[in-house]
Amino acid sequence: MQGLPPRGMRDFYPDQMRTRNWLFSRWRESATRYGFEEYSSSVVEQEELFILKSGEEIVSQLFNFTDKGGRRMALRPEMTPTFARMIAAKGGALAKPLKWFSIAQCFRYERMSKGRKREHYQWNLDVVGVPEVTAEAELLAVALDALGGLGLSAKDVVVRISHRGLMGAVLEGLDIAQESWTGVFGIIDKRGKEPDETLWKLMEAQGVPESTIRALFSLLDENTFDPFYELLEQKGLPTASVEDLRTLFGYLEAYGVRDYCEFSPSIVRGLPYYTGIVFECFDREGTFRAVFGGGRYDSLLELFGAGPLPSAGLGFGDVVIQEILQEKGLLPGLSRRIDFFLVPFSQEERVQAFRTVQQLRKQGFYCDLVLNAKKLKGALREGARLRAKRVVLLLPDELKQGLLVLRDLESGQEERIPEERFLADPGRFLQDDSNSPSRRT
Protein backbone atom coordinates (compact mmCIF):
# COMPACT_ATOMS: atom_id res chain seq x y z
CA MET A 1 0.00 0.00 0.00
CA GLN A 2 1.17 3.48 -0.78
CA GLY A 3 0.71 6.50 1.41
CA LEU A 4 1.70 4.83 4.65
CA PRO A 5 4.14 6.61 6.94
CA PRO A 6 7.64 5.13 7.33
CA ARG A 7 7.78 1.97 9.37
CA GLY A 8 6.93 2.56 13.00
CA MET A 9 5.97 6.21 12.49
CA ARG A 10 2.46 7.43 13.03
CA ASP A 11 0.11 9.77 11.21
CA PHE A 12 -2.34 11.63 13.39
CA TYR A 13 -5.55 12.32 11.49
CA PRO A 14 -7.90 14.85 13.11
CA ASP A 15 -9.76 12.16 15.09
CA GLN A 16 -6.53 10.79 16.54
CA MET A 17 -5.16 14.27 17.04
CA ARG A 18 -8.13 15.15 19.21
CA THR A 19 -7.39 12.13 21.39
CA ARG A 20 -3.71 12.98 21.53
CA ASN A 21 -4.40 16.57 22.51
CA TRP A 22 -6.76 15.38 25.18
CA LEU A 23 -4.10 13.05 26.63
CA PHE A 24 -1.41 15.74 26.49
CA SER A 25 -3.70 18.23 28.20
CA ARG A 26 -4.31 15.77 31.06
CA TRP A 27 -0.54 15.31 31.43
CA ARG A 28 0.17 18.99 31.26
CA GLU A 29 -2.61 19.86 33.65
CA SER A 30 -1.49 17.38 36.32
CA ALA A 31 2.15 18.40 36.00
CA THR A 32 1.54 22.11 36.36
CA ARG A 33 -0.92 21.58 39.21
CA TYR A 34 1.83 19.67 41.02
CA GLY A 35 4.30 22.49 40.55
CA PHE A 36 6.29 21.14 37.60
CA GLU A 37 7.53 23.57 34.95
CA GLU A 38 7.51 22.71 31.28
CA TYR A 39 10.64 22.72 29.14
CA SER A 40 11.47 21.52 25.65
CA SER A 41 14.32 20.95 23.23
CA SER A 42 15.14 19.78 19.72
CA VAL A 43 14.66 16.13 18.82
CA VAL A 44 18.14 16.12 17.26
CA GLU A 45 21.20 15.74 19.47
CA GLN A 46 24.85 14.88 18.96
CA GLU A 47 25.12 11.13 18.93
CA GLU A 48 27.81 11.12 21.60
CA LEU A 49 25.35 12.51 24.12
CA PHE A 50 23.53 9.18 24.10
CA ILE A 51 26.71 7.12 24.01
CA LEU A 52 27.96 9.02 27.04
CA LYS A 53 24.99 7.83 29.02
CA SER A 54 24.25 4.38 27.67
CA GLY A 55 27.42 3.15 25.97
CA GLU A 56 28.19 2.14 22.39
CA GLU A 57 25.45 -0.52 22.26
CA ILE A 58 22.85 2.22 22.09
CA VAL A 59 24.07 3.24 18.62
CA SER A 60 22.37 0.29 16.91
CA GLN A 61 19.08 1.45 18.42
CA LEU A 62 19.40 5.05 17.30
CA PHE A 63 17.97 6.88 14.35
CA ASN A 64 21.27 8.48 13.46
CA PHE A 65 22.96 10.27 10.56
CA THR A 66 25.97 12.36 9.64
CA ASP A 67 25.15 16.00 9.04
CA LYS A 68 26.68 18.12 6.27
CA GLY A 69 29.45 19.21 8.60
CA GLY A 70 30.41 15.60 9.24
CA ARG A 71 28.99 15.52 12.75
CA ARG A 72 27.38 12.36 14.05
CA MET A 73 23.80 13.23 15.01
CA ALA A 74 20.84 11.25 16.30
CA LEU A 75 17.16 11.64 17.06
CA ARG A 76 16.72 11.38 20.80
CA PRO A 77 15.63 7.92 21.99
CA GLU A 78 14.63 9.35 25.35
CA MET A 79 14.55 12.74 27.01
CA THR A 80 16.78 12.17 30.03
CA PRO A 81 20.17 12.84 28.34
CA THR A 82 18.85 16.10 26.89
CA PHE A 83 17.44 17.01 30.26
CA ALA A 84 20.75 16.23 31.95
CA ARG A 85 22.62 18.27 29.37
CA MET A 86 20.36 21.27 29.93
CA ILE A 87 20.70 21.04 33.69
CA ALA A 88 24.47 20.68 33.53
CA ALA A 89 24.81 23.62 31.12
CA LYS A 90 23.20 25.98 33.63
CA GLY A 91 25.37 24.70 36.44
CA GLY A 92 24.55 26.23 39.75
CA ALA A 93 22.39 28.93 38.24
CA LEU A 94 19.26 26.86 38.66
CA ALA A 95 17.56 26.93 42.03
CA LYS A 96 17.07 23.53 43.60
CA PRO A 97 15.00 21.63 44.16
CA LEU A 98 13.84 21.80 40.61
CA LYS A 99 10.79 20.13 39.11
CA TRP A 100 10.55 20.06 35.33
CA PHE A 101 8.45 18.18 32.81
CA SER A 102 8.33 17.79 29.06
CA ILE A 103 6.18 16.02 26.49
CA ALA A 104 8.84 14.83 24.11
CA GLN A 105 8.74 12.92 20.86
CA CYS A 106 11.37 10.18 20.98
CA PHE A 107 12.69 7.79 18.33
CA ARG A 108 14.15 4.35 18.50
CA TYR A 109 15.27 2.22 15.58
CA GLU A 110 14.01 -1.25 16.32
CA ARG A 111 11.46 -3.90 15.51
CA MET A 112 7.93 -3.01 16.46
CA SER A 113 5.38 -4.94 18.42
CA LYS A 114 2.26 -4.24 20.43
CA GLY A 115 2.66 -1.07 22.46
CA ARG A 116 5.86 -0.23 20.75
CA LYS A 117 6.51 2.01 17.79
CA ARG A 118 9.68 3.57 16.46
CA GLU A 119 8.39 6.93 17.52
CA HIS A 120 6.35 7.93 20.51
CA TYR A 121 5.64 10.79 22.82
CA GLN A 122 6.81 10.53 26.37
CA TRP A 123 5.75 12.57 29.33
CA ASN A 124 8.97 13.11 31.31
CA LEU A 125 9.02 14.35 34.87
CA ASP A 126 12.17 14.96 36.85
CA VAL A 127 12.99 16.25 40.31
CA VAL A 128 16.55 17.49 40.81
CA GLY A 129 18.30 18.26 44.06
CA VAL A 130 16.27 16.10 46.42
CA PRO A 131 18.18 13.22 48.03
CA GLU A 132 15.17 12.04 50.01
CA VAL A 133 12.44 9.75 48.73
CA THR A 134 10.05 12.69 48.88
CA ALA A 135 11.06 13.14 45.24
CA GLU A 136 9.84 9.67 44.30
CA ALA A 137 6.64 10.15 46.28
CA GLU A 138 5.91 13.41 44.47
CA LEU A 139 6.64 11.82 41.07
CA LEU A 140 4.33 8.90 41.73
CA ALA A 141 1.63 11.20 43.07
CA VAL A 142 1.58 13.33 39.93
CA ALA A 143 1.66 10.35 37.55
CA LEU A 144 -1.19 8.69 39.44
CA ASP A 145 -3.09 11.95 39.47
CA ALA A 146 -2.88 11.98 35.68
CA LEU A 147 -3.99 8.35 35.50
CA GLY A 148 -6.97 9.20 37.68
CA GLY A 149 -7.79 12.09 35.37
CA LEU A 150 -7.73 9.67 32.46
CA GLY A 151 -10.24 7.46 34.25
CA LEU A 152 -7.99 4.71 35.63
CA SER A 153 -8.29 3.77 39.28
CA ALA A 154 -6.31 1.51 41.59
CA LYS A 155 -8.54 -1.31 40.36
CA ASP A 156 -7.17 -0.85 36.86
CA VAL A 157 -3.46 -0.23 37.37
CA VAL A 158 -0.74 -1.02 39.85
CA VAL A 159 2.66 0.51 40.51
CA ARG A 160 5.29 -2.05 41.44
CA ILE A 161 8.07 -0.56 43.47
CA SER A 162 11.48 -1.82 44.46
CA HIS A 163 15.00 -0.60 45.03
CA ARG A 164 18.09 -1.04 42.90
CA GLY A 165 20.24 -1.79 45.89
CA LEU A 166 17.88 -4.35 47.33
CA MET A 167 18.31 -7.33 45.01
CA GLY A 168 22.06 -6.92 44.92
CA ALA A 169 22.21 -7.00 48.68
CA VAL A 170 19.85 -9.96 48.77
CA LEU A 171 21.97 -11.96 46.33
CA GLU A 172 24.99 -11.14 48.41
CA GLY A 173 23.13 -12.10 51.57
CA LEU A 174 22.23 -15.44 50.02
CA ASP A 175 25.89 -15.98 49.10
CA ILE A 176 25.19 -16.18 45.38
CA ALA A 177 28.41 -15.89 43.40
CA GLN A 178 28.94 -12.39 41.98
CA GLU A 179 29.62 -13.67 38.45
CA SER A 180 26.13 -15.13 38.11
CA TRP A 181 24.31 -11.98 39.28
CA THR A 182 23.60 -10.69 35.78
CA GLY A 183 22.07 -14.02 34.79
CA VAL A 184 20.11 -14.23 38.02
CA PHE A 185 18.76 -10.72 37.58
CA GLY A 186 17.55 -11.66 34.13
CA ILE A 187 15.74 -14.68 35.55
CA ILE A 188 14.17 -12.63 38.35
CA ASP A 189 12.91 -10.18 35.77
CA LYS A 190 11.08 -13.03 34.00
CA ARG A 191 9.13 -13.82 37.15
CA GLY A 192 5.43 -13.94 36.40
CA LYS A 193 6.02 -14.21 32.67
CA GLU A 194 7.42 -17.73 32.81
CA PRO A 195 6.34 -20.60 35.10
CA ASP A 196 8.45 -20.99 38.24
CA GLU A 197 9.46 -24.45 37.10
CA THR A 198 11.24 -23.03 34.07
CA LEU A 199 12.90 -20.35 36.17
CA TRP A 200 14.00 -22.95 38.65
CA LYS A 201 15.84 -24.84 35.93
CA LEU A 202 17.44 -21.63 34.68
CA MET A 203 18.63 -20.87 38.21
CA GLU A 204 20.16 -24.31 38.51
CA ALA A 205 21.93 -23.72 35.22
CA GLN A 206 23.46 -20.63 36.81
CA GLY A 207 24.93 -22.90 39.48
CA VAL A 208 22.69 -21.68 42.28
CA PRO A 209 22.12 -24.40 44.90
CA GLU A 210 18.59 -25.67 45.40
CA SER A 211 18.24 -24.39 48.96
CA THR A 212 19.28 -20.92 47.84
CA ILE A 213 16.76 -20.94 45.01
CA ARG A 214 14.03 -21.86 47.47
CA ALA A 215 15.05 -19.03 49.78
CA LEU A 216 15.22 -16.54 46.92
CA PHE A 217 11.83 -17.49 45.47
CA SER A 218 10.15 -17.27 48.83
CA LEU A 219 11.65 -13.83 49.31
CA LEU A 220 10.36 -12.76 45.90
CA ASP A 221 6.86 -13.70 47.01
CA GLU A 222 7.10 -11.38 49.98
CA ASN A 223 5.24 -8.13 49.93
CA THR A 224 6.48 -6.92 53.29
CA PHE A 225 9.89 -5.54 54.08
CA ASP A 226 10.64 -7.44 57.29
CA PRO A 227 12.16 -10.60 55.81
CA PHE A 228 14.50 -8.49 53.68
CA TYR A 229 15.49 -6.31 56.59
CA GLU A 230 16.18 -9.35 58.75
CA LEU A 231 18.27 -11.04 56.09
CA LEU A 232 20.39 -7.96 55.45
CA GLU A 233 20.86 -7.12 59.09
CA GLN A 234 21.75 -10.69 59.96
CA LYS A 235 24.41 -10.70 57.24
CA GLY A 236 25.73 -7.28 58.23
CA LEU A 237 24.75 -5.76 54.88
CA PRO A 238 23.47 -2.19 54.40
CA THR A 239 19.77 -1.86 55.06
CA ALA A 240 19.33 1.57 53.49
CA SER A 241 17.35 0.18 50.56
CA VAL A 242 14.71 -1.33 52.84
CA GLU A 243 14.54 1.83 54.91
CA ASP A 244 14.02 3.93 51.77
CA LEU A 245 11.18 1.68 50.70
CA ARG A 246 9.53 1.83 54.13
CA THR A 247 9.72 5.61 54.16
CA LEU A 248 8.41 5.90 50.62
CA PHE A 249 5.39 3.72 51.30
CA GLY A 250 4.62 5.82 54.34
CA TYR A 251 4.66 8.94 52.19
CA LEU A 252 2.52 7.31 49.51
CA GLU A 253 -0.05 6.53 52.19
CA ALA A 254 -0.15 10.19 53.16
CA TYR A 255 -0.42 11.25 49.51
CA GLY A 256 -3.50 9.05 49.25
CA VAL A 257 -2.11 6.83 46.49
CA ARG A 258 -1.05 3.85 48.57
CA ASP A 259 -3.74 1.57 47.11
CA TYR A 260 -2.15 1.94 43.66
CA CYS A 261 1.20 0.75 44.93
CA GLU A 262 2.79 -2.49 45.94
CA PHE A 263 6.24 -3.62 46.93
CA SER A 264 7.57 -5.94 44.28
CA PRO A 265 11.18 -7.01 44.79
CA SER A 266 11.53 -8.46 41.29
CA ILE A 267 11.24 -5.04 39.60
CA VAL A 268 14.74 -4.26 38.37
CA ARG A 269 14.39 -2.08 35.22
CA GLY A 270 16.77 -2.26 32.33
CA LEU A 271 18.36 1.16 32.35
CA PRO A 272 21.74 1.04 34.05
CA TYR A 273 21.72 4.53 35.56
CA TYR A 274 19.18 3.94 38.32
CA THR A 275 20.71 3.99 41.77
CA GLY A 276 17.83 3.75 44.26
CA ILE A 277 14.08 3.37 44.16
CA VAL A 278 12.76 1.96 40.87
CA PHE A 279 9.14 1.51 39.83
CA GLU A 280 6.94 0.46 36.96
CA CYS A 281 3.23 0.83 36.43
CA PHE A 282 1.15 -1.90 34.78
CA ASP A 283 -2.47 -2.65 34.05
CA ARG A 284 -3.73 -5.13 36.66
CA GLU A 285 -4.56 -7.79 34.08
CA GLY A 286 -0.99 -7.66 32.87
CA THR A 287 -1.87 -7.73 29.18
CA PHE A 288 -0.05 -4.54 28.24
CA ARG A 289 3.45 -3.21 28.49
CA ALA A 290 4.43 -0.84 31.25
CA VAL A 291 2.41 2.37 31.41
CA PHE A 292 5.19 4.34 33.04
CA GLY A 293 8.46 3.67 34.78
CA GLY A 294 11.21 5.50 36.54
CA GLY A 295 13.36 5.84 39.57
CA ARG A 296 16.27 7.53 41.22
CA TYR A 297 19.46 8.35 39.32
CA ASP A 298 21.79 10.07 41.77
CA SER A 299 24.99 9.91 39.72
CA LEU A 300 23.75 10.53 36.20
CA LEU A 301 24.01 14.32 36.19
CA GLU A 302 27.64 14.15 37.25
CA LEU A 303 28.36 12.33 33.99
CA PHE A 304 27.35 15.51 32.22
CA GLY A 305 29.60 17.71 34.24
CA ALA A 306 27.12 18.91 36.80
CA GLY A 307 28.04 18.67 40.44
CA PRO A 308 26.57 15.84 42.48
CA LEU A 309 22.84 16.26 42.04
CA PRO A 310 20.55 13.65 43.55
CA SER A 311 17.62 13.23 41.17
CA ALA A 312 14.67 11.08 40.30
CA GLY A 313 12.57 10.87 37.17
CA LEU A 314 9.70 9.21 35.43
CA GLY A 315 8.76 8.47 31.82
CA PHE A 316 5.18 7.87 30.68
CA GLY A 317 4.59 6.98 27.01
CA ASP A 318 1.54 7.76 24.91
CA VAL A 319 1.17 4.42 23.13
CA VAL A 320 0.43 1.93 25.90
CA ILE A 321 -1.89 4.25 27.81
CA GLN A 322 -3.99 4.81 24.70
CA GLU A 323 -4.21 1.07 24.11
CA ILE A 324 -5.41 0.52 27.67
CA LEU A 325 -7.93 3.36 27.57
CA GLN A 326 -9.17 2.06 24.24
CA GLU A 327 -9.63 -1.45 25.63
CA LYS A 328 -11.46 -0.19 28.68
CA GLY A 329 -13.67 2.10 26.63
CA LEU A 330 -12.31 5.16 28.41
CA LEU A 331 -11.31 7.18 25.38
CA PRO A 332 -13.75 10.09 25.28
CA GLY A 333 -15.91 10.56 22.21
CA LEU A 334 -14.33 13.82 21.23
CA SER A 335 -15.87 15.67 18.35
CA ARG A 336 -15.11 18.95 16.77
CA ARG A 337 -17.13 21.82 18.03
CA ILE A 338 -19.21 23.97 15.70
CA ASP A 339 -21.67 26.33 17.37
CA PHE A 340 -23.00 28.02 14.24
CA PHE A 341 -22.86 26.89 10.64
CA LEU A 342 -23.69 29.65 8.19
CA VAL A 343 -25.41 28.85 4.92
CA PRO A 344 -25.76 31.60 2.32
CA PHE A 345 -28.54 30.63 -0.07
CA SER A 346 -26.53 31.66 -3.12
CA GLN A 347 -23.50 33.73 -4.04
CA GLU A 348 -25.67 36.83 -3.51
CA GLU A 349 -25.70 36.23 0.24
CA ARG A 350 -22.05 35.26 0.59
CA VAL A 351 -20.63 38.62 1.54
CA GLN A 352 -23.32 39.04 4.16
CA ALA A 353 -22.45 35.59 5.52
CA PHE A 354 -18.78 36.53 5.83
CA ARG A 355 -19.67 39.65 7.79
CA THR A 356 -22.00 37.78 10.14
CA VAL A 357 -19.69 34.83 10.73
CA GLN A 358 -16.80 37.12 11.64
CA GLN A 359 -18.92 38.88 14.25
CA LEU A 360 -19.77 35.53 15.79
CA ARG A 361 -16.18 34.38 15.74
CA LYS A 362 -15.00 37.58 17.37
CA GLN A 363 -17.49 36.97 20.14
CA GLY A 364 -15.78 33.62 20.76
CA PHE A 365 -18.17 31.25 19.04
CA TYR A 366 -16.91 28.31 16.98
CA CYS A 367 -18.22 28.84 13.48
CA ASP A 368 -17.93 27.44 10.02
CA LEU A 369 -19.67 28.25 6.79
CA VAL A 370 -20.37 26.91 3.32
CA LEU A 371 -17.43 27.58 1.04
CA ASN A 372 -18.58 25.79 -2.11
CA ALA A 373 -21.48 26.82 -4.28
CA LYS A 374 -24.02 24.32 -3.10
CA LYS A 375 -27.74 23.72 -3.07
CA LEU A 376 -29.50 24.26 0.22
CA LYS A 377 -29.95 20.54 0.55
CA GLY A 378 -26.26 19.81 0.30
CA ALA A 379 -25.43 22.67 2.60
CA LEU A 380 -27.71 21.37 5.32
CA ARG A 381 -26.25 17.93 4.96
CA GLU A 382 -22.81 19.43 5.46
CA GLY A 383 -24.04 21.17 8.59
CA ALA A 384 -25.42 17.90 9.91
CA ARG A 385 -22.16 16.10 9.17
CA LEU A 386 -20.29 18.75 11.15
CA ARG A 387 -22.76 18.30 14.03
CA ALA A 388 -23.28 22.04 14.11
CA LYS A 389 -25.42 23.09 17.03
CA ARG A 390 -27.29 25.68 14.97
CA VAL A 391 -27.45 26.43 11.28
CA VAL A 392 -27.83 30.06 10.30
CA LEU A 393 -29.58 30.33 6.94
CA LEU A 394 -29.22 33.48 4.91
CA LEU A 395 -32.24 33.36 2.63
CA PRO A 396 -33.00 36.15 0.13
CA ASP A 397 -36.58 36.96 1.16
CA GLU A 398 -35.88 37.02 4.88
CA LEU A 399 -32.62 38.88 4.47
CA LYS A 400 -34.47 41.72 2.74
CA GLN A 401 -36.35 42.17 5.99
CA GLY A 402 -33.15 41.96 8.02
CA LEU A 403 -34.03 38.48 9.30
CA LEU A 404 -31.81 35.46 9.83
CA VAL A 405 -33.20 31.93 9.93
CA LEU A 406 -31.88 29.83 12.80
CA ARG A 407 -32.37 26.14 12.43
CA ASP A 408 -31.93 23.58 15.19
CA LEU A 409 -30.67 20.48 13.45
CA GLU A 410 -31.84 18.12 16.14
CA SER A 411 -35.44 19.25 16.40
CA GLY A 412 -35.72 20.67 12.89
CA GLN A 413 -37.28 23.82 14.30
CA GLU A 414 -36.62 27.17 12.75
CA GLU A 415 -36.76 30.64 14.14
CA ARG A 416 -36.66 33.92 12.27
CA ILE A 417 -34.88 36.68 14.12
CA PRO A 418 -33.59 40.16 13.30
CA GLU A 419 -29.85 39.99 12.77
CA GLU A 420 -29.09 42.71 15.32
CA ARG A 421 -31.00 40.94 18.02
CA PHE A 422 -29.28 37.65 17.22
CA LEU A 423 -25.81 39.15 17.33
CA ALA A 424 -26.56 40.87 20.62
CA ASP A 425 -26.64 37.50 22.36
CA PRO A 426 -26.01 34.52 20.08
CA GLY A 427 -25.29 32.30 23.08
CA ARG A 428 -28.92 32.00 24.07
CA PHE A 429 -29.57 29.99 20.91
CA LEU A 430 -27.18 27.28 22.07
CA GLN A 431 -29.45 25.29 24.33
CA ASP A 432 -26.85 23.51 26.44
CA ASP A 433 -25.20 26.62 27.77
CA SER A 434 -22.39 24.56 29.28
CA ASN A 435 -20.42 25.24 26.12
CA SER A 436 -21.27 28.85 25.63
CA PRO A 437 -18.36 31.26 25.71
CA SER A 438 -19.57 32.93 28.88
CA ARG A 439 -19.23 29.66 30.73
CA ARG A 440 -15.87 28.73 29.39
CA THR A 441 -12.97 29.24 31.73
Next chain:
RNA sequence: GUGAGUGUAGCUCAGGCGGUUAGAGCACUAGGUUGUGGCCCUAGAGGCCGGGGGUUCGAGUCCCCUCACUCACCCCA
Protein backbone atom coordinates in the same frame (compact mmCIF):
# COMPACT_ATOMS: atom_id res chain seq x y z
C1' G B 1 17.68 -11.17 14.32
C1' U B 2 13.97 -15.86 14.88
C1' G B 3 8.97 -17.78 14.12
C1' A B 4 3.78 -17.35 12.68
C1' G B 5 -0.31 -14.89 10.26
C1' U B 6 -2.49 -11.43 6.74
C1' G B 7 -2.32 -8.52 1.90
C1' U B 8 -9.05 -8.05 -3.05
C1' A B 9 -12.81 -0.57 -3.71
C1' G B 10 -11.43 5.02 0.83
C1' C B 11 -12.99 1.40 5.27
C1' U B 12 -14.71 -3.78 6.96
C1' C B 13 -14.62 -8.00 4.29
C1' A B 14 -16.97 -12.19 0.52
C1' G B 15 -14.95 -14.71 -3.57
C1' G B 16 -16.38 -24.12 -2.42
C1' C B 17 -12.31 -28.80 -6.51
C1' G B 18 -8.52 -22.80 -11.14
C1' G B 19 -13.37 -21.15 -15.75
C1' U B 20 -16.23 -15.91 -19.15
C1' U B 21 -17.32 -8.52 -18.18
C1' A B 22 -14.42 -8.91 -9.87
C1' G B 23 -18.73 -8.73 -5.46
C1' A B 24 -21.41 -6.88 -0.77
C1' G B 25 -22.08 -3.49 3.27
C1' C B 26 -20.52 1.24 4.96
C1' A B 27 -18.61 5.87 3.21
C1' C B 28 -18.59 9.21 -1.16
C1' U B 29 -21.10 11.99 -5.52
C1' A B 30 -25.58 13.11 -8.18
C1' G B 31 -30.80 12.73 -8.74
C1' G B 32 -36.06 11.66 -6.55
C1' U B 33 -39.05 19.37 -9.99
C1' U B 34 -39.10 26.16 -7.39
C1' G B 35 -36.03 27.50 -0.64
C1' U B 36 -34.47 22.82 3.78
C1' G B 37 -30.22 17.61 6.46
C1' G B 38 -30.75 12.54 8.93
C1' C B 39 -34.73 7.68 6.82
C1' C B 40 -36.02 5.54 2.07
C1' C B 41 -35.50 4.72 -3.44
C1' U B 42 -32.48 5.18 -8.03
C1' A B 43 -28.02 5.97 -10.47
C1' G B 44 -22.77 7.01 -10.61
C1' A B 45 -17.81 6.95 -9.45
C1' G B 46 -14.24 4.09 -7.33
C1' G B 47 -9.75 -2.19 -8.15
C1' C B 48 -2.68 -3.78 -12.34
C1' C B 49 -6.99 -8.75 -6.51
C1' G B 50 0.66 -5.81 -2.66
C1' G B 51 4.80 -6.60 -6.60
C1' G B 52 7.64 -10.08 -9.79
C1' G B 53 8.21 -14.85 -11.88
C1' G B 54 6.31 -19.86 -12.85
C1' U B 55 2.54 -23.99 -13.91
C1' U B 56 -1.89 -23.93 -17.23
C1' C B 57 -5.86 -23.32 -23.02
C1' G B 58 -7.12 -20.18 -18.72
C1' A B 59 -4.64 -17.71 -12.11
C1' G B 60 -7.76 -13.29 -7.21
C1' U B 61 -7.63 -18.81 -6.63
C1' C B 62 -1.98 -23.41 -7.32
C1' C B 63 3.81 -23.05 -6.76
C1' C B 64 8.39 -20.00 -5.94
C1' C B 65 10.59 -15.29 -4.81
C1' U B 66 9.99 -10.46 -2.95
C1' C B 67 7.81 -6.31 -0.36
C1' A B 68 4.47 -4.41 3.27
C1' C B 69 1.61 -4.86 7.59
C1' U B 70 0.23 -7.52 12.30
C1' C B 71 1.41 -10.68 16.40
C1' A B 72 4.83 -13.51 19.50
C1' C B 73 10.08 -14.04 20.97
C1' C B 74 14.55 -10.95 21.71
C1' C B 75 15.45 -6.09 23.60
C1' C B 76 13.82 -1.99 25.87
C1' A B 77 11.09 3.65 26.73
